[in-house]
Amino acid sequence: MSMDxxxxxxxxxxxxxxRSFTDTGELMGVATSSVSRHxxxxxxxxxxxxxxxxxxxxxxxxxxxxxxxxxxxxxxDLDAMHENIAAHGxxxxxxxxxxxxxxxxxxxLAPLVPAFLKAYPKMTxxxxxxxxxxxxxxxxxxxxxxxxxxxxxxxxxxxxxxxxRVLCCHPSYLEGREPPAMPxxxxxxxxxxxxxxxxxxxWSFGQLEHGERGETFDFLPQGDLAANDIxxxxxxxxxxxxxxxxxxxxxxxALAEGQLVQLLPxxxxxxxxxxxxxxxxxxxxxxxxxxxxxxxxxxxxxxxxLLV
Numbered sequence: 001m002s003m004d005x006x007x008x009x010x011x012x013x014x015x016x017x018x019r020s021f022t023d024t025g026e027l028m029g030v031a032t033s034s035v036s037r038h039x040x041x042x043x044x045x046x047x048x049x050x051x052x053x054x055x056x057x058x059x060x061x062x063x064x065x066x067x068x069x070x071x072x073x074x075x076x077d078l079d080a081m082h083e084n085i086a087a088h089g090x091x092x093x094x095x096x097x098x099x100x101x102x103x104x105x106x107x108x109l110a111p112l113v114p115a116f117l118k119a120y121p122k123m124t125x126x127x128x129x130x131x132x133x134x135x136x137x138x139x140x141x142x143x144x145x146x147x148x149x150x151x152x153x154x155x156x157x158x159x160x161x162x163x164x165r166v167l168c169c170h171p172s173y174l175e176g177r178e179p180p181a182m183p184x185x186x187x188x189x190x191x192x193x194x195x196x197x198x199x200x201x202x203w204s205f206g207q208l209e210h211g212e213r214g215e216t217f218d219f220l221p222q223g224d225l226a227a228n229d230i231x232x233x234x235x236x237x238x239x240x241x242x243x244x245x246x247x248x249x250x251x252x253x254a255l256a257e258g259q260l261v262q263l264l265p266x267x268x269x270x271x272x273x274x275x276x277x278x279x280x281x282x283x284x285x286x287x288x289x290x291x292x293x294x295x296x297x298x299x300x301x302x303x304x305x306l307l308v
Contacts, residue, residue, distance in 0.1 A: 076285030161307020191221030
């Protein structure tokens with residue numbers, strides 16, 4: 001197999017993911033015209049049509065879809081083979097591109113970075129913090145950390161921990177107020193709400209009865225603050241402004257130090273009962289990457305105890 005053919009396969013793989021010659025050229029550092037020529041040459045070599053081109057979009061032919069699946073598997077094995085041979089008897093090396101939720105990344109991931117780079121001096125990290133679900137293949141991202149339901153079944157996942165929320169407030173907020181004994185009592189309190197644009201905010205509570213899960217209760221919280229950033233809500237809660245639902249990993253220290261107190265412990269937030277997960281996810285072509293597995297092991301060893 002010539003190197004030109006191998007490169008053409010990589011170009012096709014990227015075009016098939018981005019559905020754009022221009023985006024592929026920018027990601028691979030080659031001219032758009034060169035991308036088009038490589039795809040044309042590959043189609044000529046194979047004697048089949050892989051892409052359907054129109055003035056507005058590119059799409060894969062049925063043959064192109066089948067070919068991409070085989071190319072993905074072949075190039076993944078080839079990359080893993082080269083990585084393993086290059087790293088034989090040595091540490092993982094090279095750049096690792098990681099995506100993570102913004103606050104989770106700042107609070108739990110960022111503190112681990114210096115120790116990780118010290119443990120693996122032949123590796124470099126590129127970390128992108130965003131609450132959006134990035135396309136790992138299109139952005140050439142090696143690994144992502146995701147919170148909540150996993151929507152893309154084509155990705156490989158590994159559980160990191162659970163995502164539980166805690167209802168809490170600063171002790172000063174309760175001065176002169178009756179603490180809520182039931183979820184319905186929250187109607188008399190100022191609720192600090194996490195809200196994305198256009199979303200209807202509902203707090204769902206479960207009932208623990210003799211250690212068993214009971215019925216859930218949905219409550220429509222009201223208050224003078226709604227934000228799409230949990231750090232804003234944390235700051236307001238710590239200032240005694242009201243009651244908030246916040247991730248256990250974010251408020252763990254504040255609860256232990258008495259800066260926050262948990263409310264309604266016998267009525268856990270329903271999503272906690274459903275054990276919403278926190279996962280590592282990566283594309284199939286990274287499944288044998290020593291860099292990916294080194295990072296996952298390092299992070300899991302240090303954060304999994306906090307995510308129970």
